[in-house]
Amino acid sequence: MVRLEGVGRRYGPVTALTDINLDIVEGEFLTLLGPSGSGKTTLLNLIAGTVEVTTGRVWIDGRDVTGTPPMARGLGMVFQNYALFPHMTVGENIAFPLRVRRLPEREIRRKVAEVLDLVRLPEVTGRKPKELSGGQQQRIAIARCLVYDPSLVLMDEPLGALDKKLRQQMQLEIKRLHTLLGMTIVYVTHDQEEALVMSDRICLMHDGRIEQLGTASDLYFRPATVFAADFLGESNLLDGECVAVASESLTVRTAGGVAMSGLTSVGLARGDRCKLVIRPENIALLGPNNVAPCIAEGVLEEMIFVGGVTNFRVRLHDGVILTAKRLTTEARLALTPGASVRLGWRAADVVVLR
């Protein structure tokens, strides 16, 4: 659907994007995820044509659109600030792209009513955008974008201005529309949770480059870089040195001298410095009789009770601090700082990175 070949963008001396190669499949929901300044919005604007590439080529639907202005690209876009026209009513706003396409007036009326039903917001046709709430305005912005059936829809942090509850509701709403209509969606967000909830694939951006591209579970369970591990979810990060290498697993000695085994895909050799990533929710608190493939002992430093889960910060004997995230139970809450605890996990839960 969309193909980016060696795409780059410079603003004067500042490089916003370098050598992006990306294929977006027809009908998929792809999220560009990254912190602010990572280049995700620039990348979206390059696809939209509102920003020109400085290098590389952009293809949409098999057509080279590099240098084609946005009006001739035939795609839809939803903006963070909604970009509804304040001087037009809701009906006129939604009719705008249809009037641009010179559809007959009867057809326009029918389509506007249809799309308002689709976003579950009929009966606001005659109102001005500023008379609606933020969530309603966003629905109208989405309706205006869907009304002319673009096969590619770009969304630039569309839920950024909404409060958390409304945001979660709208995430499901957008997912519903995507499943129903089957268009390709490229979605920009800095909210990892939003990316995990909505996407078929996530393209993690960092410093104007693609850090990792894959499904939500690829990124979560098999982060390719320390940045990816750190950005998505929470991670325990340990420094270490590679001491033994098998085909896919290897053994690492941590700075504190503990040997741990883990999985890697980054091609480390014996003697290489590396980082270990363990997700807090994969670390169990072991009872006296429990066993686990990997075990470490330490002293409980701190307990943070955050409702359904509790975070346990444990200082191992070598000084390293690991955080374990466990479901809250009364027995676990009875632990006090200073208590001796045993932590256990599986070698498969340890990802070793360069």
Added chain:
Amino acid sequence: MARRKRSPLSIAACAAAWSGYVFLALPSVIIIPMSFGNSDELIFPPRSFSLYLYEKYLLESNWMAATAESLEVALGTAALSLLLGVSAAYGLSRAEFLAKRLITMFLLSPAFVPAIVLALGLYLYLGAGHVSGTTVGLIISHTVVAVPFVIVTSMAGLRHVDQRLEIAAAVMGARRFLIIRRITLPLLAPSVLAATLFAFLISFDEVVISYFIAGVRTQTLPVKMYSAIHWEISPVLAAVSTLLTLLSLGICLAVALLRRGR
């Protein structure tokens, strides 16, 4: 709360400022009662009050001709400077091109050149083009003076028109001309209207350049007033001045209301 004590110095400064203000405003204010006088001389205070001078203004054909000429020129100037000024402002605020600042300065420069210099220049220039002394010549020369104001007002207005709306319209498939017509101009309307009123007023009040350019049959109201005071000292002047003051006041009020409505 105790009332703040003011130092004698600040009281003196305040008094000086007010007397200066009164001194400047007084001539305009004195004209108003004079315009309701009842004789063929300009005197203050008038001995009795009537609408005699207004009647005279309205019935005398050469005053009416000058008013019609002024209206025609002001409307022409408003239209022409609107067309040129708004287009220039759009280009200057929406496009990137070489020497943009230089071109902006050049377009605004008539506002910085002394009126008498402009007048002389236009007199020679329009004379060479054989339009000196015609209504068209007056419109052209007034437009030169009015355009910088239209550009400045429109550029300020364009800064308030969210460019993301224009981008959104472009992504939806609208071509530039349609975006300008359906999005930019409607949102810019209050500024454009204010700019038009200013251009109209600038032309209607203009005297120095008009004095150079106007011909015998194309005397504008201010030019006619100037010659009236030179040759006849007609008290009708007071009535015309009062009406002009009212017009300016009305337009400034309208502009202020437009600003507040935004």
